[in-house]
Amino acid sequence: KADENIDTIMPMYTHLRQAQIGTFSHFALSYADALFRDLDRLYITYVRINQSPLGAGAIGGSRIKLDRQKTAKLLGFKGIVRNSIDASSSRDTIIEYTMELTIMMLTLSRMTEDFIIWSTDEFGYLDISDEYSSSSSAMPHKKNPDPLELLRAKAGTVSGNLFSMITIIKAIPSGYSRDLQEIKTSLWQASATTTQALKIMNYVVKSLIINKERMQQASGNSYAISFDLAELLAIKNGMSFRTAHKVMGLLVRKAISNNRQPLRMLREEDIREVLESLGSKLSAEEVLKDIKETAPQKSISSRQSLGSPNPMQEQTMVKLSRGRLSAYSKRIAKRKGLVDEALK
Incomplete structure (x- = not known):
């Protein structure tokens, strides 16, 4: 699958x-x-x-010289449980x-x-x-x-x-x-x-x-794309991930308040409002462009870490x-x- x-x-x-x-x-x-x-x-x-207990006796072995290794091999075992107490009770x-x-x-x-x-x-x-x-x-x-x-x-x-x-x-x-x-x-x-x-x-x-x-x-309507966008904002604009995380969190909140619309449906004015509330100098136009261009397939293909779904x-x-x-x-x-x- x-x-x-x-x-x-x-x-x-x-x-x-x-x-x-x-x-x-x-x-x-x-x-x-x-x-x-x-x-x-x-x-x-x-x-x-895969160790044979055969030949250990009740607990203390036998005075008869049994070939335990041979019987183990004949029965398909790799070896024997050597100690007779261990073999009978463990x-x-x-x-x-x-x-x-x-x-x-x-x-x-x-x-x-x-x-x-x-x-x-x-x-x-x-x-x-x-x-x-x-x-x-x-x-x-x-x-x-x-x-x-x-x-x-x-x-x-x-x-x-x-x-x-x-x-x-x-x-x-x-x-x-x-x-x-x-x-x-x-x-x-x-x-x-x-x-x-x-x-x-x-x-x-x-x-x-x-x-x-x-x-x-x-996937297309999911806010899960926010993580990729936060990373993109941090890398592209040289900001901390903490700040990018906050930007995207507020944008998601704005989208949810707008009848749970997908992020790509946000208006430039909505984004500008969020950026201004944070005192950010980011361009609302550029942020909206990044959101619209970061489709799920592109999001996955951009993953660089080993073991990702790329x-x-x-x-x-x-x-x-x-x-x-x-x-x-x-x-x-x-x-x-x-x-x-x-x-x-």
């Missing part, structure tokens, strides 16, 4: 208020990066999980794994919240396909995002699984105790729930209908993400091959 929407302009939000102009691609890539971090954590934790890697699943579910939950809000009539930025929606039992016009709402709730379920495991393990003494049996249910449930959630989110994202015109319209930056980020995904696919396939070989 990011690659398809590099030029899909939309407002970006902080505090659920329009903040700056960006692109849907930039939004999508932000979650791609978050999910890559989730994957990074799981990939690293696998190294700690579950920290399981807690770590479930915590990472919880973080991943939190990422997915935040995504669902954005999709649910942006698919409302009030926003209308995107449509969730009928396949992943439900009709109302009473109101024939409604299309409810039930699968996404359930996915959002499942983040709480997995969090509950994690806290259940932590609560069970918190006071267990060294050595095995039957309490540890109780963490299995939470472990399997957290794994299965997260796996299903990822599959559902993949299907939902692929089927999303992006309403580019609605996003463009919202189209050139977006293309680079898409390329880097594809590279990371390809590298992970190869490494995970190799790991899976080793496990499959051990299970033959």
Whole structure:
């Protein structure tokens, strides 16, 4: 979706208020990066999980000379948990794994919240396909995002699984105790729930209908362009950003008082009034010209900082993400091959 929407302009939000102009691609890539971090954590934790406890005995090993390294290799493990007490009673890697699943579910939950809000009539930025929606039992016009709402709730379920495991393990003494049996249910449930959630989110994202015109319209009438204009005033006129910020803040207030008109619809007299109230020597004509020339697309293209929604930056980020995904696919396939070989 990011690659398809590099030029899909939309407002970006902080505090659920329009903040700056960006692109849907930039939004999508932000979650791609978050999910890559989730994957990074799981990939690293696998190294700690992939250690065999076999041969540790009940707690103190065996007088039989077992080749623990060989059995570990035959079973597809990378190595062994060396200390026999640690091997029989520690579950920290399981807690770590479930915590990472919880973080991943939190990422997915935040995504669902954005999709649910942006698919409302009030926003209308995107449509969730009928396949992943439900009709109302009473109101024939409604299309409810039930699968996404359930996915959002499942983040709480997995969090509950994690806290259940932590609560069970918190006071267990060294050595095995039957309490540890109780963490299995939470472990399997957290794994299965997260796996299903990822599959559902993949299907939902692929089927999303992006309403580019609605996003463009919202961007064109948004006061979020004010930040770019404040920077432009500061750079062009050699003034402090604080002063430019105040100028634009008063111009926005003036536009709002004029029946919430877009900034580009301000009259030169309105701008002059604001500048005079601040004792500014800026030309009202020049300021109005800057406002009219700073369209959303130009605003984005002018961004210079690394990681911004500038189209050139977006293309680079898409390329880097594809590279990371390809590298992970190869490494995970190799790991899976080793496990499959051990299970033959």
